[in-house]
Amino acid sequence: MIVFDSIVKSYGANLAVDKVSLNVAAGEIFGLVGPDGAGKTTVIRMLTGILAPTSGSLRVLEAANPEEVKDKLGYVPQRFSLYGDLTVMENIRVLGSLYGQDEGEIASRATAILSFTNLLPFKDRLADNLSGGMKQKLALAAGLMHRPLLYVLDEPTTGVDPVSRREFWRMLYKLNKEGTTVFVSTPYMDEAELCTRVAFMYNGRIVACDSPRGLRRAYPHKVLELATPGKNVKQLLADSSLLDINPFGDKYHLVAADADAAAAEVRAALNAAGVPIISLTEIPPTLEDVFVALASEVA
Numbered sequence: 001m002i003v004f005d006s007i008v009k010s011y012g013a014n015l016a017v018d019k020v021s022l023n024v025a026a027g028e029i030f031g032l033v034g035p036d037g038a039g040k041t042t043v044i045r046m047l048t049g050i051l052a053p054t055s056g057s058l059r060v061l062e063a064a065n066p067e068e069v070k071d072k073l074g075y076v077p078q079r080f081s082l083y084g085d086l087t088v089m090e091n092i093r094v095l096g097s098l099y100g101q102d103e104g105e106i107a108s109r110a111t112a113i114l115s116f117t118n119l120l121p122f123k124d125r126l127a128d129n130l131s132g133g134m135k136q137k138l139a140l141a142a143g144l145m146h147r148p149l150l151y152v153l154d155e156p157t158t159g160v161d162p163v164s165r166r167e168f169w170r171m172l173y174k175l176n177k178e179g180t181t182v183f184v185s186t187p188y189m190d191e192a193e194l195c196t197r198v199a200f201m202y203n204g205r206i207v208a209c210d211s212p213r214g215l216r217r218a219y220p221h222k223v224l225e226l227a228t229p230g231k232n233v234k235q236l237l238a239d240s241s242l243l244d245i246n247p248f249g250d251k252y253h254l255v256a257a258d259a260d261a262a263a264a265e266v267r268a269a270l271n272a273a274g275v276p277i278i279s280l281t282e283i284p285p286t287l288e289d290v291f292v293a294l295a296s297e298v299a
């Protein structure tokens with residue numbers, strides 16, 4: 001459905017996308033995951049035909065130029081602009097008419113989509129008066145007016161509260177079950193977990209691409225989760241054999257080659273400093289652990 005072959009995009013001397021190759025099959029929820037500035041938006045702009053690559057070749061829905069398959073492609077850009085002074089229903093209808101749909105088609109499709117996105121009760125509300133989460137849902141709804149085969153979303157949940165994010169993902173799943181392939185970029189690792197496959201992007205490059213389970217399985221280290229009220233953990237463990245120490249919410253993830261040996265070392269160092277340990281246990285690596293390790297390998 002999507003093939004990127006050694007795609008490069010540079011802005012002058014700035015190499016935004018560096019030899020990216022991707023292969024996305026029909027039916028996937030494919031996640032492009034990476035921090036701000038990694039190059040995700042640039043990839044998506046090439047995928048949707050807004051930007052042309054500097055070099056390399058791509059195919060989207062069998063076409064070498066995504067412009068040719070625009071009618072089968074839905075796109076929600078990072079900064080989706082709604083008409084604040086129009087209602088929810090009016091916003092949707094405007095988009096329908098942009099796609100050249102006739103009045104009857106627009107009316108029935110708009111109602112179906114607003115019902116799908118749970119926005120029907122708010123159809124007469126001005127877009128300006130929607131909450132952040134509802135605005136995102138309206139953006140999602142708008143991109144569905146023409147029943148896309150491939151749905152491309154650029155960081156659709158950035159700045160949205162966790163409950164709305166979950167609901168948004170439930171809708172993506174529902175859409176996917178109905179046969180739409182989803183390509184979504186996100187900076188959030190919990191969202192990466194929800195994808196069928198994930199490409200990790202860092203500094204313009206894809207540093208790994210696999211299912212969330214496959215990515216975790218390939219992780220070469222052990223992770224210990226440490227809960228402690230101590231504040232200077234990094235300093236206290238600076239001379240240990242730990243490979244990395246990363247704050248993780250109100251805990252720490254300690255990366256080690258040998259979990260048992262590292263646990264003994266950590267207990268000894270914190271005990272010696274009089275720092276209490278609330279818990280210290282080996283846990284399976286999270287995708288964030290995997291990404292941090294991959295990013296430091298290529299940095």
Ligand SMILES: Nc1ncnc2c1ncn2[C@@H]1O[C@H](COP(=O)(O)OP(=O)(O)OP(=O)(O)O)[C@@H](O)[C@H]1O
Nearest residue numbers: 011014015016034035036037038039040041042043
């Ligand atoms: N029009 C442009 N001109 C020059 N440099 C650009 C342009 N657009 C993007 N860049 C640069 O290309 C790199 C990748 O940017 P891109 O927006 O694709 O990243 P991103 O992963 O989507 O991050 P963000 O979430 O911040 O948008 C960055 O270094 C950015 O500054």
